[in-house]
Each structure stands twice: as structure tokens, then as C-alpha cells.
Amino acid sequence: MSHRYFPHTDEDKRIMLEKCGVGSIEALFADIPAELRLRRPYALGKQMSEVEVRDFFSRLSARCTPLACFAGNGHYDRYTPSVVTSMLSRSEFLTSYTPYQPEISQGTLQYIFEYQTMMARLTGMEISNASLYDGATATAEAMILASGNSRKRPRVAYSSTLCDAVVETLRTYARYHGIDIVAIPEDGGVTSVEALQSLLADGNIGGVILPQPNKYGIIEDFTGLSDAIHAAGALFIINSVAIDLATLRSPGEWGADIAVGDAQSLGIPLSFGGPYLGYMAAGKSLMRKLPGRIVGATVDASGQRTFVLTLQAREQHIRREKATSNICSNQGLMALFVTIYMSLMGDEGLRKVNSISAAGAHYLARELELTGKMRLSFPDRPFLNEFEMTTSIPAERIIDALAAKDILAGVATAPDRLLVAVTEMRTADEINRYISTVKAL
């Protein structure tokens, strides 16, 4: 009997084979050399019914420990409005391809245009592309853009206070693409401005990538850096956790040329790693150098407002090896996700998410210090909702003790370092349980 995904009856197959002038499906593969043919079934199980598939996943799900999440490190447990989940399941959005036929893809094109507007506004930049994969790869794309921007200045400097995963990804891309990258050392938990100034003085830096906030959760002060970076002829790139920009000075306000990062924080579920959403926004002068899809407004034959994929001369399907990037599939549906999220939340909702998160984080940090078991690694630095503790007992032991109380304590970034994040999802009860568990250690 045929599978429910395959509509072919025996009679259908007979009619079709007859049209093709062959006696069997097998005959359609007669051109494949015999020694290449797979002559056995895959060593995989037999087909499962829905009941069995559900059972398979629920058994594996049961082998994951549900923990109240105080981990961050670039990705955060955020509130997802039920409207977002519901709208994303609209199959007209979900089951469509890249909008190559604008006449029957205005839904996708409209929301990408809304997304571009919202991301440009959130980052304080003029324009945005239609999305990239994640924060790390988006930052790598910005590095490639900066490196190719000026022949005289192919080097790219990045702060050592960027998240480790971002730095490692930059290094991979740089190694193979052939970009000379240089780390700006840190000083007391923030980018060393002195070191940056002396790198800029060398004269061959094409781009500078700085984090806001950084890998310790610290909000860095970029006062004067835009002028210094631009005076040296380099592009100023800021990597940010998207939602933080509702409260923190935006890349545009800092004078950045490119804003990149992960927009997972705009309500996207953690899902053990993705799908998330890389964003890139920039000044309009960089428009033709941006990677990825871009949607623009135009009119149709009857003069009505219409949206289309535009500036495609940058892209791989037109320019092949001369394209600004190899990206084809992006994270389209996640762009819809954050567009609906930002529509619902508005300026006020985003700011409130940040203030609730910051209130919980600052309270937790203070109380944890009072336990005497840990102290803030950088007590004089400002932070929003994430902070690093230096622990007097091994960080992994703290993680185990809190896991026993259904809490993920944070990310152990070193044997005696614990990076802790608090979001609007963490209740007073969970925060207090965290504190009392540490006290009892």
C-alpha cells in the first residue's frame, strides 16, 4: 500500500509509465551505472504512524530537563505572544518559497518591507536587508563587506569582548576568505580604546567590530569612537542583541555604519539553537554592498503600490562568484516572526521587556553578591540584564545544584565564571529560589 504522502495509485502509475514509454519506474533509472545503484533498503526503520512519531519525540523530549533559563550568552528566553505563533502557522506564509513571483507573493514582500523598516528604526540606521542566518554569520558578512570596502584598508579589527561564538565564526570566515583580522584586547571587561586607537593609527584598518552589550553583559561606552574610526577611513560596525536597542543607545546614535547581530531576542523561542535571525542594517550609501535579499517599493501595471525583490545585481543567482554574498535561503519566516512581535509590543512594550529584565537582573546580581559565594567580575561596569559572576566554588557545581531546583543557572564561561541573564520570563519565585539555593551551597 502506498504512503499517505504519495498519491499514486497503481492505475495512475500505469497511465504515467505508458506516456513515458517505459514498463516500470525502474526503467527510468536505466541510465545510472549499475554499480552505483542502491540495491538494498536504507538501514532505517520502517515507516511510523503519527502515533508512533509522536511517541518517539515525546520520549526524547522527556530526556531533556526543563529548566527555568538564566542562561544568555547571546540568546535569551523571551516571551512569545500567542498571536505570533498563530500567524506564523498560516500556511500561505509557511509553505511558500522565496518571493520570485511578486504577483502571488505580496504577503511575503509586504512583511519583509515592514521588517526592513522596523529593523532600520530599531537600530537607528537608514536601511536593512531581509535577514541573514544568525548573529554570528551576520557579523561575518559585515566583516567581509568592510574588508572589501577599501583596497587600501583590507584589515578588520574586532573586539575581544564580542561573544566567543561570534569571534570563532569570524575567525573561520576570515581564515578561508583571506581576511587579515586583528583582535582588539579588552581592558577591565570592555574594549581597550587605547589599543583600538593605536590599531587605527596603522592606517590599514577597513572595519572595526564592537559589541553592545558585550560578552560580559557590560554596556560599553563608545563616546568619540565614531569620529576616530571614520577619521581612519574605516567602517564602524556594532554587534547588538536586538531587543536591547529599545533601551540602549542605538548603533545609529553611536554613529555606526553597520548594525548587525541576532534578533532572536525579539520573542523567538530558544529551540536549542534555532531558527534564529541574523540582522544587518546600514546607511543607505552601503545599499549596493549589502548581502542577502532586499525588498523595495514600486508600482505595478495599474499603478498600485507593489513590493518586489530589488537590487538583485548584488546576489548570487545574478552575479555568481562576484556576488556580495553566497546567501540564498535566509531566515524569512523569522523575519515575519519579529515583525509581528514588534507590531504587538510597540516601543513601549520593548522598553518594558528591558526594564522588567533589568530589574530582575540587578536584584539577582546584588543578592548573589551578598551570599559571599560569588561576586560581580566587573562591579563598576553598567549592565542591562546580563552579568558575569566570579565564583568561589566551581561554576559547574553551581549549575548542578540549581538544576536540582529546576533552574539553569547560566553559562559557565570558565571554571570560576558564570554568565547570568534575567529576562521578563523569570518570576520572583524563580529568582528567589536561585538566591536561596546559592546561599545554601
Next chain:
Amino acid sequence: MNNKLYDKLIFELSRQGRRGYSLPETAFPDAVGSIPENLLRKSEIGLPQVDELTVVRHYTNMSTNNFGVDTGFYPLGSCTMKYNPKINEEMAAAPVIAAMHPDQPARFSQGALAIYHSLASALAEIGGMAEFTLNPYAGAHGELTGLMLARAYHDSRGDKKRTKVIIPDSAHGTNPASAAVAGLKVVPVKSLPDGTVDVEALAPLLDDTVAAMMMTNPNTLGIFERQIPQIAKMVHDAGALLYYDGANLNPMLGIARPGDMGFDIMHINLHKTFSTPHGGGGPGSGPVGVRAGLEHLLPNPRVVKKDDGTYDIVSSPDSMGRVSSTLGNFAVQMRALSYILSLGSDGLMEAGGLATLNANYIKESLRDLYDLPVDTVCKHEFVFDGLKDKSTGVTTLNVAKRLLDYGFHAPTIYFPLLFHESLMIEPTETESLDTIDSFIAVMRDIAHEAAADPEMVKTAPHTTPVRRPDDTEAALHPRLTFDEL
């Protein structure tokens, strides 16, 4: 699909004072005030102010301007727009995993790591490879990862002069673009008139500066590259690696495995062969597999199964490096695993044959009216070079647009670049004879319309929500945000 366009933008629905969110009150004192003033945002963002129902109606109405696989037949060549099963969506939304942080230690995430490992192992069996990473986020990201890995392989042997990659002229645009990002110089190799790689033209290109050759098999004309054993031998004799672009893997399900064809590295588009939805452009997922002997080069971090049956996440200095923040688009991976379990070995064995049957049936049913430049048995897809009757002036673009009037998505057009009027059709195995017959009937009608009333076809579409957008205006005067309208 509506015929009438829902044309609002969310910003136009905004009214001062409305709101669409609900958030709990905090029990703790304000902390934002403790942050120095000069580090805080001064300007408003300018997000819309809308109530919840307005948002729901807006996006619901907007969705009706869209066409998906659930709406109708989507024969977009090389995109494998097969049915996206609903059970996959349900599995991907499993609440415990949906809330799980990517840095949750392995000892608390065994089930999720088992999912990763099960899928990677199934792909290794299907691809005939030793091990897969699921970290790359999309097909092109997989290509990039695979090519970087090829470079890492040569580097690890102290072989620094291999800076070129050979790519057939029929290849997907991502192939040369990925090669460029990986720092490799692209050397194109010609196709024979039948669309397959010209082995004689290939031979002189293979020397000790070649890092890899990229191929897809079947190729973009849907033709199986029969010379593949010989090509693999030539590439390997030259010390290079052979890369398989898995965009066209679907017809090989149950038929042949890239590993057995001699490929060393491959990627798979889960959003093609393994039924995960394309989401209007993504998220995809581009797992990369390697043959035995290359596993240690796979990107960090890697999921491994230990002797005691538990799973761990490891990183190694031997690796080619990290290419992603996390272990990839995990919820997409869950969908693909759900699909593989639902089909099982028996279902998967059938899929490639049925996809191939559907494609050949369409080809044979239309070849009298459409120009078939390469006349042979195809696999999952095939390419027409426009209408057979060129005298009407009706182009492939016109045919594609006219199809929209009849409620079908258009095939891929003007790709591959080997022909002027390429019309690339891929039906997939999930389409019924009834659907395919109605598509064929419409394609035949359009061919007749082109002869009888060419102007009508040239001015198509006529019934879609918008008609023939002005692309030139969009590119000449780019307006990319609401503020520029």
C-alpha cells in the same frame, strides 16, 4: 489567494495610544535608571501602536496575497516544493525543547542531542557518508562549510597551493558564490550539448592547484551524470576532493547515494528533500556530510555518541572551525527527522522513483508544444527552452506569468543559463496525477493562447492581486523602508 490586493502596511494602521502587548509587573526596583544617561537611547523607535485584533487581521489578510504549497501546485525547478507534512510542525513545537537554551549542558539535553544524532545518522545512511554536521543554516551555508572543509583538508596536509574550484556552467548560482566566500577561484567547466559535464574539457583543468570540484547529480537539467565514476577518479587522481551539491538529491532517494558515486563532501537541503517548509525564503537547513577520514574536520561544535550510549557536545582544534552560533536550525532538523520517521526506509525508497515518474510524465505530455533541448529520460526535473513555436514572440516569462492566472505557481525561469528561454519544471512525488494533468492542460492551453492571442499572454497575469511590477523603477529609485514611501 485573493484577486484583490490587501495593500495596507502595519504603520498605516497605527494609532497613538493603542497597544497589543501584555507583560507582568516586576517585583523588583527599577534598574535602567542606574545606567549612565549617555548609554541610553534618546530617540523613539517608531514601532506601530496597534491592538491585538488589528495585528491578527492585518497579517491574516496579508497572507491571502501569498501562494504556498498548501495553496496549489508549485513546480519550481531545483526547489523541490513537496508537501510539508503537518505532523512535522507539531513535533518541532515540542514545548520542552522549544524553551531549551542552546548552551544547556549536554547532561540536561540528552533527548535533543539524540534527535540531532538520529537525524545526522539517517542522513549519513541516505547520503552514503561517514558523518554529518547539522550546524549549517541553509544550502548555501552548507556549500560554504563544505568548501571551507575541503580547504582545511588540503591545509592539514601542508598542501597550500590549491586555490581553485571547478564548477560546471550549469551549476546553481550559489556554487560559485560560495566558492568566492570560501576564498577559492572559480574555474568553470563546459557542458556537452546533452547538459552533462564535458569530461574532455575537464581533464586539462585538473592540476595540483585545484582544491575541489562541485557537482550536483542529477544536474540542473535533471540529467544523471553517467560519467561520475570517471570524473571522481580524475578529481581524486589530481589530489582534489569532489563536492556534491545536494539541492537535487530528491530523485536519488532509494536509487543511489552520493558517497557511492565517489563524492567526498556533500550538503543536503532539508527544506527540499526532507520536506521542511521554505517559510517564504527560510529558514532552511544545510547539513554537511563527509566520507570516512574527513570527520575530524567537521565544524565545531560536534555532537558525538559515547560508548555508554550518551551524547556529548565537543569541539576540536583539528576542526575547520565554527560556522554558526549554535548547532543549527534545530527546529528545522526536528521537522526533517519527523519526515524521515514518517516515511521510514520503505517510504524513502519510493520517493525518488515517484518524483522521477512525475517529471517524465509532464515532459512527455508537453514536448510537442514546448522546446525540449535535451531529449532524454530526466530525473526529478527537466528544462524546456520556451515554446516550440517561437514566431509568436511569447517568452518563457510570459508563459510563467500566464500560469499564475490559472492558479499555478510558475516553474523556475531563465535558469539554468545554458538556454535562452529556460523553463525548469520540478513536480516532486507528492503531486497527484489529477493535479499534474490539470497543469499539463493549462500549459497546453497557454501554448495555444500564445498562437491565437499572443498579446493576451504577453500582458499576463490578468487576475492576480498585482500585475507586472515595475522592477526597473524599484532598482533605479530604491525605496526600502516606510520612511522612503
